Each structure stands twice: as structure tokens, then as C-alpha cells.
Amino acid sequence: MAAAIKPKSTRRPAFKVTRKRIIALLLLVLGIFIFVEAGGLDSELITTLTFESTSLGQEPTVGNIPVPTSAYLLLIGLLFIVSGGLNLLDLRDARPRRVSLALLALCGVLFIPTVIIAAAAGNETNLTTIVAESLRLATPLAIGAFAGIWCERAGVVNIAIEGMMLFAACFGFTTLFFLRGTALPLETAQLLAVIIAVLAGGLIALLHGWLSITFRTDQIVSGTVINILAVGVTSFVRREYLLSTEAGAAKLGNFAIPILSDLPVIGEAIFTNQPIFFLMFVMLAFTHIVMFYTRWGLRTRAVGEHPHAADTLGINVNRTRWINVCISGMIAGLAGAWFSLEATGSFNDGMTRGAGFIALAAMIFGKWTPIGAFGAALLFGFSDSLGIRLQMVGVGFPVQFLQMVPYAVTLVVLAGFIGRASPPKAVGQPYVKE
């Protein structure tokens, strides 16, 4: 007891099962699997990566990159084995530790290209199209996730995004459908339709706010009510007003962003696109800036984390929540408009197909940050586009398995590296002033 400074015991248990070790083991197994499989491949097999723009009939602007499939996969397999092995050892010294972590990161980065190259073995695959398709399919997911962020950062759970989207898709399309016969030019009618869709989302959000903030209903119950209501009301509207006539309308037209759209390859594939697609980026910037750089964002986050503290500083908790829920609904409405007005030009029963829930998953994967949620939505979009591409190319085994891969990767990455996502602390709790 007399020693002034007693060195802390530095005993190390013989072998501890840590999260990192589990991931490393997974990597190792995967690496061996790839290695063995690649060894069995025809070494003449070549995957050609092309970078054409989407429109057909144009000359390829950038050359093709041929990748020898089996050699590449052998290399990747080896990388995985080395990285997995190193991390399994979990070295303590600074330098090897840094090297092993860097290898781990490299494996993560190379994973998606590997999936593409393996899947398209012996074929040609167009990278530009895959990227553009991923972005396009990610649009409703990303916007939906932003809607979730607005709501949940203020402490209100919003599982009603699905329902809000469906309402918006339905009423947006109905508006366009009825304006079709009038003298309004198409663009104006479309603009009005999108606005109505956004307002429809906001209106449903009012219901959510009314139930969950004013009456302090359980927020999950309130959201579920809205989701069920949406299915019923929208299919009724379709049957009653849309089904009897020929229900189809023009999709939202393409925009070309000046200058950027003149860029080679991506100019055509990405910067010439439909309006809600571009609005996704606007919403990304808007949400990020408001949440982290403005007074409103600071108050919103405080209300979602510790409403009583905000209250003692004179912030009106329930008013802040109301406004955020409404904005959330309107953003969800925009995502809904994507389905009926931008993607298809029609409305079908349940056409959002659970996208609202996937958007919520993206929000959680992204740890309630706009940039993280956008990344997660991209991953989901990529998974979708991969499925579509591979069905067209025709691979030897069920496409669903490859489609599954990005989700599995996400799970592993999240569980292994990013750790537990922590939601805003007061989420789901109605605020009662004493």
C-alpha cells in the first residue's frame, strides 16, 4: 500500500473472443472460400469492365478494362486470408497493428468490386451503369432515411414513413391524373402533382404528430396505424378513381445540369437525370447543414436527447417536435412522389414495397446522420441494381444470393467495426411537462 505509483496489472487473458476476432475469422473463412473457388476457375476467363454512358448507340468514350477473373480472385482471396489471419492474432505492437487494420480496411473497400467481377466472370459489365442505377434506386431510400432523421432526431419515432410515402405516391399521381385533361401544360401539372405529394406526406405527419405528441399515443402504434390506413385508403382511391380509366401518365422529364452534364461518361449517366434524383442531393446537404450547423438543428438534437434540459432553457419541446414531424412527413412525401411520378408514371397498390422500412434501416445503419444514411441507402440501391444487372446478364446460380451479399457485408461491417448504433436518447418518449 505504500507505493505511490503502483503499475496497473497488465495480465492478458490467454485468448479472448473479441468482436474483432470474430470478424477476422469470418474474413479468413471467406478468403479461403474465394481462394479455393478461384483456383477451380478457368484461368483464361476474363471480366471486362466498361465505362460507357447509359444511352445506347454512342461510341464508348473510355476504353474497356479487361480483368483476368481467376487471377484477380486468387489475389483477393490471399488478401482476405492474410488480413483475417493478422487480425485474428490481434497483435499488440503499434506497427503490425496498424498494418493489419489497414489491410482490413482495404478488404472492405475491395469487397463490392470483387462481387461485381466474380458475378460477371467471363462477361462484360458496365460499371457506369451499375453506379448510375445504384444511385437511382437509392433515391427513395435515401430521401426516406432523411425523413426519418428529421423526426427521430427530435425524439419521435417514425415508422410511418412507408405509409406517408404510399399516401404521397397515390395523391401525387391522382393529382396528375386529373390535371391531364385540363389545359395545363404537362410540366406545370407534374410540378403541382409533386407539391400535392409533398403536402400529402405533411398532412399524414400531422396525424402522426397529433396522435403521438398531443395525445402521447405510443409512437410505434401511431406509426402502425398510419401504415395500415395508407394501404386501405390508397387502394380504395385507386379502385374508385384510377382503375376505371386508362391509368398511366408521363414520368418526370430529365434535366441536364449545365456544365456537369458535359463531362465524359458520368455527365450523361448521372448529371442528366430526373428532378427527384437531384433533390436527393439537395436534401442530403440541407439535412446535414440544418442538423449540425444551425440553431434549429441544435435545438432539435437537444430535444431528442434530453427534452427536459431543453425545456429548462426555455425551448418549447413539443412545438419543436411538431415542426420536425411535419418536415419529416413532407420529405417522406417527396420520396413517395418518386415511385408514382418519377419512376413509373402510374400508381399500383402497395407500390412502395417496404421501401419506407428499408429507409429506416438505412437511417439506423447510418447512425442517424444524413451522410451515413446516404451511404447505407447507396449500398441498398447497389444491391438492387446488382440483382437487376445479373438477371439480365444471366449467371449460373440464383441471383438472390448475390443480391444478398451487400446486406450481409453491411451487417458484418456494422457489427464488427462501427459498433452499436445509439439512437437519440429520448426517442419514443412523449414529453410531459411536470
Next chain:
Amino acid sequence: MTTAPPVLEVRGITKRFPGVLANDNINLTLRQGQVLGLLGENGAGKSTLMNMIYGLYKPDEGEILVNGEPVEISGSKDAIELGIGMVHQHFQLVDVLTVTENVMLGNESVSGPFLRRDRARRDIQDLSREYGLDVNPDALISDLPVGIQQRVEIIKALYRHADILILDEPTAVLTPQETRGLFKIMRTLLDKGVSIIFISHKLKEVLEICDEVVVLRRGAVAGHADPKQSTEQSLASLMVGRDVILEVDKAAATPGDEILNVVNLHAHDDRGLPAVEGVSFGLQRGEILGIAGVQGNGQTELVEALTGMRPVLSGRFFIKGQDMTGASTRKVTESGVGHVPEDRQRDGLVASFTVMHNLVLSTYYKDAFSKAIVVDDRAIAENARALVERYDVRPPIINNIASGLSGGNQQKVIVAREFSRDVELLIASQPTRGLDVGSIEFIHRQIIRMRDAGAGILLVSSELDEVLSLADRVAVMFEGEIIDIMPIEAAYRDTVGLRMAGVREGSQMAVEA
């Protein structure tokens, strides 16, 4: 002294809640540059009164005057505008935000809609320098110790130009050294013309820092006191309304054979981080070993490990010479261990059960209370009636739901349950936290009675006074280790306080204090 102009006056304030008269015609006056102490038992109405001054409640009758003018305070916003700041007992800080963000929240410096963190940061640094409130404006709240968090709360009030500061039990979470730091800060504030209302139930502190003391009892002013002419004894009597024995009256310990032996114990906390790191000690029958230490230094995990509620990583412990490492909670209980858990709401009671069922939580399966698979409610009720009487649980109605009792009476239910069994080793964690003087006195007497009956007692408390007045030996826990064990005769307040702050024997820092 009393010539300074009054900055805050409360006149005839009355507040009723359904069935309760929380504040009854209360008058008090706070003068410029002075500290007004507000003393009272739990439920005496201190918080209600302060919440009215801070605008969180509306008084039913009476008026509040700020700087001589009657004011209407209908929200915390109004209070802030009048220059009233409040440091709540439970800090009102958002964990995931930085110091700067917390301070500016609700009163942000902006250009357009955008936050100007740089400007707020500069203001905070100015305040830090002016009042000696050292804090890093860019630190996340969750990374700061409670002492610093309290500074952030004070800065929050000063940032809003508060000149009337309400401190609600500010020392409850501090070490003796941190308390001294707080008093230094308070004196600086007074010099700059800030007036302070200081709420506490620690009599010693009230006597030290206050210029005037108002004692509340059952919602009414029980009396005024001049700290210079008062003693702890007189304040306590005023508070409770009868004479209270503050000094624990106990004979010297007569230790018997060893009942608990802990050898190099290791355990993790809930996050899987090391919390107990090689703790060893022995405890004999008929003695009280007090474990002092600031909350969160592994005491919780130590107690949970010893009672079978938390896995032991390495090391062992023996009860009555038997190895109990890894034994189930029931096995530990049946070996004669009584446990008063730290968190009575979570671990001590089933809040939605009645008093009578809570009284048999550790014995309901015994033959006395159940026949085959059916519990015998008549026997349980009989047992409860006897215990409620003996341990003075109020109200003495055995069918009451436990959550409806006051904190003190909930604790009495736990004490009744644990002390009424054949207990040879008692592990009591924070047995009097949040209780008023009367209940504390009662529980202390019961603990001494157990000791004199020959039980070994492990008392864990972050309340240094409690440890010093009850224990026969004092151990100090710091960062998962017991860094010193001393007999009570050698346990000087200052020494133990330093140990609690992590200063080990022989260290140079001991010179400062």
C-alpha cells in the same frame, strides 16, 4: 450584513397539489451578494418552491418580487430573462453535445440561421477566466466528470447573465475536495455580486457557506437561523421537528472470526470494461467495514460480484470459509447474506408488488410461506404485519403498492426484509441515499444493532460522513482498487478525501489539499 438590498423576495407563496399542500404561505428574502441556505427533509417542499421561482410551476397564492418589483414567472424563459439561473440536482446537460453547444442552447449566438460556435466559445472562455471556472469548451459532456459538469451548469447560468443563482443539492455528487472547489467558486461569484440560494441537507456545509438559513418542514417555514449562532444539532432539530441524534451512538467493535474474505477479485462493468481490478480484504463478525469512494469507482460492481449478481472474472471470495465464487444469488443469500442494494427501485423492490409480497422476495419459497407450489398469503400477511410494525413503515398498510411509498419507507421495507432474516453478513450499498435525517437515523441504528448481534457488515457509501460515523475500519476504493484500508481512529476526513480523489499514500499531491 442584512442591510444589503433584497434581490429576490417570496411572499406568502402557497402551492397545492391534489391532496397535498406542498407549500404553505412561505416567505423568504434573498439579499444581494449573500447565500441563503434552504434546508429541509425530503418532501419538505424545497424543490416545489424553487420550481416556482424558476417558472416550472405556478403558485396558487402569493407573489414573487425580483429587485423589489412583483413579477409574473410563467416559464423558465421568464426566469432567465429576470436573471434567475438554476443548477438542477440532476444536471440538465445533453450528453452528446459539447460544452459550447450546451451552454449556448436556447440562447444561441447566430448569424442568420447558422450557429456561431466561435463566438460562444470565446464568451465561455471569458467567463471561465473571470470566475475561475476552468473547463474545455470543446469537450463532450459525456467525457467530463460530474464536478466539471457542474461548472458547465454554472457557466450556463452566467452566460445568460444570471445574478440570482439557485443551486439544488449541488454537493450531493461531489467529493470533499470538489465541494471545497465549489465553495471557492461560490465565493468568487458572491464577490462579483451574484446572490445564491443553496439547497442542501448537509448541515455542515450549510453552516460553512450560508449567510442565513431558512428551514422548511412539511411545506411551511419552520424557522430562520443564523449560521453563526447555530449548530448542526439545532438545525437538525428544526428540520425534523424533534431532537435528532446526529452522532451515531455505538460501542467499540468486538471483532470475532472472519466471515468474508476476498482475494484479488476482478470484474467488468456493464460495458465490459474492467471495473473491479484486484480487490482483496477481509471482514470479521461484529465489525463494520466501510468502503468510501466517489460513485463509479467499482463499488457497484464489487457488491454485485459478492452477491452473485455479476460474474467474477478472476480471484475468489469466501463466506464463512466457503468458496462462494460464482455461486448463484440464492446460494449466497441462503448462506446468511443480507443485501441492501444500491438502486432500491431497480434491485431492491418489485415496484408494482404490494408491501407484503416485497417483504418475502428472498424467502417466499421457504416452507413458512408456501405449501408445495402454492404461496401461503395468510402467512405472508402475518409476517408483513409484524415487520411493518417493528420497522416503522409508514403508512403501515401491507397491501399498499411499493411504488406508492416514499423513498425512505421503501428503504425501510428492504431493510425489514433483509435484517429480519438470520443474517450473518450484511452488504449494504448506499443504505441512506436520498433519505431524510429521521430515516437515516433509524437505518443507522439498525445497522449498529446488527453489528452488535455479531454480524459482519460491509457498508458501501459515497457519503463520506456516513462511512466515518458508522465504520470500524475504512477502505477507500479508487478506479477499481482498494487503495487504502485504515482503522477508524486513523481515518481523518482529509486523508480519506484525498484517497477518494486517487491520491495514494506517500504521493506528493498530498501537500496541496
